[in-house]
Amino acid sequence: MRAAVMQSGRIFTADLPEPHPAAGQLLVEPIAAGVCGSDLSAWQHTDAFLVAHEETGALGEVFDPARPLVMGHEFTARVAGLGDGVEGYDLGDELVVLPGVMAPDGRVHTVGYANDFPGGLAERSVVWAYGHLKIPEGVSPVLAAVTEPLATGVNGVLRSAVEPGDGALVTGTGPVGLGAVIELAARGVAPIVVSDPSARRREIALAYGAHIAIDPLREDPVEAWRKNAPAGRRLHIIEASGATGLLASLMATAPAYTRISVIGSGMRPEEIRPVIGVLKNTTLEFVGGPGFGETEYVAFARAFAHLREGRFDPALMVTGYAGLDAAAEVFATLRPSSPSMIEHVKILIRPDLPGSAVLSPQEAPAP
Numbered sequence: 001m002r003a004a005v006m007q008s009g010r011i012f013t014a015d016l017p018e019p020h021p022a023a024g025q026l027l028v029e030p031i032a033a034g035v036c037g038s039d040l041s042a043w044q045h046t047d048a049f050l051v052a053h054e055e056t057g058a059l060g061e062v063f064d065p066a067r068p069l070v071m072g073h074e075f076t077a078r079v080a081g082l083g084d085g086v087e088g089y090d091l092g093d094e095l096v097v098l099p100g101v102m103a104p105d106g107r108v109h110t111v112g113y114a115n116d117f118p119g120g121l122a123e124r125s126v127v128w129a130y131g132h133l134k135i136p137e138g139v140s141p142v143l144a145a146v147t148e149p150l151a152t153g154v155n156g157v158l159r160s161a162v163e164p165g166d167g168a169l170v171t172g173t174g175p176v177g178l179g180a181v182i183e184l185a186a187r188g189v190a191p192i193v194v195s196d197p198s199a200r201r202r203e204i205a206l207a208y209g210a211h212i213a214i215d216p217l218r219e220d221p222v223e224a225w226r227k228n229a230p231a232g233r234r235l236h237i238i239e240a241s242g243a244t245g246l247l248a249s250l251m252a253t254a255p256a257y258t259r260i261s262v263i264g265s266g267m268r269p270e271e272i273r274p275v276i277g278v279l280k281n282t283t284l285e286f287v288g289g290p291g292f293g294e295t296e297y298v299a300f301a302r303a304f305a306h307l308r309e310g311r312f313d314p315a316l317m318v319t320g321y322a323g324l325d326a327a328a329e330v331f332a333t334l335r336p337s338s339p340s341m342i343e344h345v346k347i348l349i350r351p352d353l354p355g356s357a358v359l360s361p362q363e364a365p366a367p
Contacts, residue, residue: 003122004327004349005068006043011328014068019118019126020081025101026089026129027081031367032145032348033072033120035330037174037242038265042071042113043331045267052267061113072349073099073112074148075120076141077127086129094141096148096304098131098297121327123351131296133304142367143314145348146175147304152288153179153240154306155299156263157187159287162236164188167229169221170210171250172241172264173201175317175346178208179303180238180263182312185209189236191228195221196241198342200319208312222253234258242266251276251284259283317345321364323353333358 005014021027042049046065053061063069079093089095099111099119111127112119119125135141153176162168168184170177173196184192185208193212194205202213214224225235235258237250242264250260251272260282277284290297307314322330330347333340347358352367 001123002324002351003070003118004324005070007068008066009043009046011043011331013325013327016068016070016118016122019124021083021126022104023084024086024129025083025126026079026086027083028077028095028097028125028127029080030072030120030122030125030351031076031078031094032142032350033075034145034149034175034346034348035071035334036074036149037176039071039073039112040331040335041265041267044335048267060107060109063113063115067115069113069115070118070122071112072120072122073110074145075099076135076145077120077125078141080124083129089129089132094135095132096135096144097127098133098300099127099148100131101126101128121324121349131300133301136308139308140314142348142350143318144304144307146314146317146346147307148300149175149346150179150182150306151297151300151303152176152263153181153238154183154303155289156180156238156240156261156287157183158299158302159285159291160236160238160259160261162187162189164190165233166236167225167233168192168236168238169225170194170205170238170240171216171221171246172196172239172243173198173205174240176263177238177240178205178317178345180240181205181208181210182306183302186306186311191225193221193225193228195224200343201345204316204345207316220253222250226255237261238263240264244268244270248272251280251282254280254282256280257282260285262286263288315361318348318361319344320347320358320360321353322347322349322358323355324349324351325354325356326358329356329358
């Protein structure tokens with residue numbers, strides 16, 4: 001089968017052996033897959049990515065960079081085969097995939113960060129038969145691929161315990177930050193201020209429920225929130241950008257009793273002054289995946305409910321499409337140092353598309 005492979009820092013298309021589902025697994029054919037900020041980190045900062053996962057014991061996302069790796073953990077797919085003992089899924093089911101799989105040794109791996117389990121940037125993949133969301137009629141199985149990154153933003157809001165009487169600032173309005181905006185708007189939080197240097201992303205955030213959108217290169221985001229929030233309203237910050245140095249700046253400028261939920265996975269070390277947080281009673285929480293005591297990823301289902309129930313238009317955030325042969329171009333376009341990155345929010349890779357160019361939504365043929 002064809003797949004987009006990362007090996008020794010290069011991304012290219014290759015023919016790989018066909019995967020086969022073991023007991024309790026599904027064989028799926030990816031419909032559309034996104035490239036996550038974590039994928040860019042795994043590509044550009046491979047050593048730091050692997051060290052962080054090894055140090056924290058997140059060994060299910062540790063891979064050998066010298067061997068072929070098929071990334072793609074945020075994707076939709078069609079069920080093409082059932083392993084022994086699988087119940088609750090049928091051939092042809094279209095799914096938002098929960099990207100996990102269990103190896104024969106019992107270790108759970110994240111599909112897309114495991115050399116032996118190809119991710120969504122391939123014609124076929126194997127995942128465990130657990131936790132996937134079935135896509136109902138009337139919901140695009142292509143656009144539903146935005147669910148997983150949005151869930152990260154939703155998760156940040158759920159863990160922040162923000163109430164309708166509070167206000168919020170979202171720093172960074174890529175797919176993760178937009179997920180936070182959608183959840184904040186659904187909860188009736190006001191005002192919702194967003195900060196992003198991309199005019200296109202700010203426009204989408206406003207369409208998704210933000211009240212004020214500012215360019216942090218021209219205006220201080222905390223000051224913008226102060227100007228628009230009623231006196232005495234508690235500030236909740238959802239930090240979704242991962243920008244180096246921003247955390248210390250937010251702690252220094254935010255009002256007392258601010259709660260900061262960090263969902264942007266910055267790879268570089270940060271320097272903060274704990275005394276600032278102590279004097280201001282700042283709450284600082286880092287958020288990733290299911291919360292303490294959760295037996296399933298609540299935010300994943302919540303994000304999909306927003307999409308299924310039409311609370312936002314997912315087409316607005318899909319700014320490009322590409323085939324497997326264009327995967328290297330997609331990664332290059334989305335890397336933070338790329339001049340064209342600021343014009344994109346989410347580029348979806350579809351195995352059915354030919355060619356090595358990134359297409360606009362208007363240029364891409366219907367699946």
